[in-house]
Amino acid sequence: MPGSMNGSIRTMGVLTVGGLVLVTAYTVALGSNGWLWFGWVVLGLLTLTLIVTQS
Numbered sequence: 504m505p506g507s508m509n510g511s512i513r514t515m516g517v518l519t520v521g522g523l524v525l526v527t528a529y530t531v532a533l534g535s536n537g538w539l540w541f542g543w544v545v546l547g548l549l550t551l552t553l554i555v556t557q558s
Contacts, residue, residue: 512550515549516554519543519546519550523547526543
């Protein structure tokens with residue numbers, strides 16, 4: 504059905520947003536960690552790739 508999200512894409516989106524919240528909370532509480540932000544960017548790019556390829 505056009506416009507509906509696949510379950511795996513929805514899960515990746517939730518993980519990406521949840522990861523952003525966790526990395527931001529870590530940064531506020533303990534200071535910035537470049538590897539965490541790098542990991543989040545990679546996760547975000549994977550999520551965007553899934554969205555683009557499924558559209």
